[in-house]
Amino acid sequence: MDVAEDDRLMTAAKLGDLDGIAVLFEKYHQPLLGFFRRLSGQAQLSEDLAQETFWRILRYxxxxxPRRSFRAWMYQIARNVxxxxxxxxTRAGRIFDDRSSEEAELRARSASDVSGEVERSDRAELLRTALSQLPLEKREVIVLCRFEELPQAEIxxxxxxxxxxxxxxxxxxLKDLKDVFVELGGEPAL
Incomplete structure (x- = not known):
């Protein structure tokens, strides 16, 4: 399915044909989960936020x-969520748990891997930790530009x-990410 098809389905949904929302959900559920996981580091929270995003897409x-791409509109809603x-x-405490179950599982798996794989996974874990320590605004820019690969004009x-x-x-x-990465013990060639 291409961008024009996404826009057509959403335009039809706007006019009352809700079947297209299910198709868009199937296409974008995993990308939204990835977006929220990169921002929050928490699998269950990511699932909840992705569901809330699609609920708002339906509601709003x-x-x-239709002059804007569906994908850009969806990510704007995701940002708002x-x-x-x-x-x-924030009122109740820290939003992001740096020691999510996914990271714990990665650390446990890494212990039995070969040294090259351990080094790569350690570096990836260190990078996720560094990303989680940045303010939301900076994480968001990195995730949208580098992971979601949205066009810069849309972002x-x-x-x-x-x-x-x-x-x-x-x-x-990216400079702040590199600084935090190095502070955490990563090699500066980020």
Whole structure:
């Protein structure tokens, strides 16, 4: 399914044909889980936030603008869901648990792997830890640009800035990520 098909399905959903939402859910459920996992580090929370995102897509389908891509609109909703969750949970304490069950499983598996695999998984774990220590705004820019690979113009529109400002934000976020990575013991060649 291509971008035009996504937009067609969402436009049909906006007009009342809800079958397309199920197709879009199937296509984008895993990418949304990945987006939220990279931001939160928690599998169950990621599932909950992805479900909330699709609930809002259904609820606010009439506000969809067919001149914008569905994917960009979906990630804007996902950002809002993440920010809403952050506001709710910040009052109660820390949002992100650096020692998620996924990371614990990775550490347990790594103990029995060969040294090269251990080194790669340790580096990946260190990178996830470094990413989790950045402020949400910086994590978000890195995840949208490097992992979700959205076009910079769409990301800039989501963040309410110019493409030039987005590039500056990404540069600064990557520099901060590198600094945290090195502080945690990673090699500086990030």
């Amino acid at each position: 389908r009439k506000s969809y603008d 993440m920010n809403d969750h952050g506001r709710k949970t 800039a529109r989501m963040l309410g800035c110019s493409v030039g400002a987005l590039k500056v934000r990404l540069f600064r976020a």
